[in-house]
Amino acid sequence: MSTFLGLIKEIPGISVDRFDGDNLTSSVFFLSHCHTDHMQGLTDAFFEYIQSSDKYIYCSPVTKALLENKFRHKSHCIKEIDVNRPTVIEYRTRNDDAIVVSVTAVSAGHCPGSVMFLFERDTVSVLYTGDFRINPKDLSKLKALHYSGQSKLIPRTFTKIYLDTTFLSNDYVSFPTRQESIVKICQVSKDWLGKDPRNVVILECSALYGSEFLYIELSNMLNMKIHVRDCVYEIYCRIAQLSCHVTNEPCSTRIHACKRKISSPGLHCGVDASNENIMTIIPSILKWRNKDTSVVGEWDDVKPRTFNVCYSTHSSLDELKAFVQYFHATEIYPCVVKTEEASVTYDLLEKIRDQSDEQVTVNPTYRLSLSRRKVSRRVPFKSEYFSSDDESS
Ligand SMILES: [Zn+2]
Numbered sequence: 255m256s257t258f259l260g261l262i263k264e265i266p267g268i269s270v271d272r273f274d275g276d277n278l279t280s281s282v283f284f285l286s287h288c289h290t291d292h293m294q295g296l297t298d299a300f301f302e303y304i305q306s307s308d309k310y311i312y313c314s315p316v317t318k319a320l321l322e323n324k325f326r327h328k329s330h331c332i333k334e335i336d337v338n339r340p341t342v343i344e345y346r347t348r349n350d351d352a353i354v355v356s357v358t359a360v361s362a363g364h365c366p367g368s369v370m371f372l373f374e375r376d377t378v379s380v381l382y383t384g385d386f387r388i389n390p391k392d393l394s395k396l397k398a399l400h401y402s403g404q405s406k407l408i409p410r411t412f413t414k415i416y417l418d419t420t421f422l423s424n425d426y427v428s429f430p431t432r433q434e435s436i437v438k439i440c441q442v443s444k445d446w447l448g449k450d451p452r453n454v455v456i457l458e459c460s461a462l463y464g465s466e467f468l469y470i471e472l473s474n475m476l477n478m479k480i481h482v483r484d485c486v487y488e489i490y491c492r493i494a495q496l497s498c499h500v501t502n503e504p505c506s507t508r509i510h511a512c513k514r515k516i517s518s519p520g521l522h523c524g525v526d527a528s529n530e531n532i533m534t535i536i537p538s539i540l541k542w543r544n545k546d547t548s549v550v551g552e553w554d555d556v557k558p559r560t561f562n563v564c565y566s567t568h569s570s571l572d573e574l575k576a577f578v579q580y581f582h583a584t585e586i587y588p589c590v591v592k593t594e595e596a597s598v599t600y601d602l603l604e605k606i607r608d609q610s611d612e613q614v615t616v617n618p619t620y621r622l623s624l625s626r627r628k629v630s631r632r633v634p635f636k637s638e639y640f641s642s643d644d645e646s647s
């Protein structure tokens with residue numbers, strides 16, 4: 255859950271992922287993705303306010319489509335920005351200072367439409383990651399976050415990174431890649447469906463958005479669409495990459511992601527399946543806290559015919575380490591800090607930074623200053639293609 259309050263203090267007049275309180279004094283707004291903890295204050299009243307003040311909210315094209323579905327007739331307040339291409343925005347702050355900022359949206363691999371924002375103004379460059387999960391192998395493919403050298407790309411230096419620290423914790427050191435989790439889910443689904451023609455699979459996914467890549471892969475592999483609730487179907491139909499993998503006809507498929515998380519056992523969408531014919535797959539990460547995540551999936555100890563799979567849309571501790579050690583930043587701000595674990599989060603972040611450069615200096619007020627690393631110490635990430643861990647844009 256994001257605890258970031260919205261204002262990017264290095265660049266006056268902009269707010270990201272918070273739309274209440276002091277943020278209302280901002281001149282320009284950005285939304286990284288459509289999860290409710292990043293949409294606080296985003297209401298009809300907010301849209302009326304920005305409409306009357308001639309202000310806009312910027313987001314990726316997919317996020318715009320999702321927003322339009324929620325806020326009908328507000329399209330004129332929402333501007334989409336292309337992914338990977340800088341967009342220049344000029345505005346005046348409430349003190350009437352004229353500001354020119356360049357913003358580049360970069361795919362964040364978290365859920366459909368999720369992006370990071372790179373803000374650049376004069377000598378200041380700020381990377382706001384939003385929620386993200388990017389396979390370390392793919393960091394070198396984030397072209398917009400690199401300088402282009404003579405023959406190779408060099409990871410950029412940022413003034414500050416606002417970092418998704420959801421799993422910056424020793425309880426979540428490493429996760430299987432999403433591809434590994436999906437392969438496991440496909441395997442158990444295929445086995446179950448092959449056993450008996452009456453068998454069906456229920457996918458119990460927690461967030462409204464975040465499991466879509468799983469739907470696409472599963473649907474491709476089993477050659478079957480995924481049944482989702484009508485309200486979700488309506489939204490997915492707006493996203494080209496998704497629409498052909500989901501259905502609103504329950505009896506046309508044997509894979510169902512149509513249940514709300516908390517509900518009584520069984521299917522409630524009109525499909526006639528007895529409990530013995532239903533297998534439930536729960537992709538989740540919380541069940542794997544402090545557990546061996548090399549075991550990608552296992553049967554539930556308590557619930558019958560229930561298979562738990564380790565699946566995350568946020569970066570693990572190891573992935574966060576790889577990210578902050580690959581890119582350079584003078585300061586890092588953790589965007590997810592639980593009050594009771596604040597000191598642990600800060601300590602861990604400092605430790606990660608320590609490992610990335612011997613010359614790190616740590617200010618007790620928690621400002622991490624980091625000298626520029628030598629190029630030779632950069633972790634060599636290689637990948638031929640953008641892995642399945644980044645399909646959100
Ligand atoms: Zn999120």
Ligand SMILES: [Zn+2]
Binds near residue numbers: 481
């Ligand atoms: Zn169903």
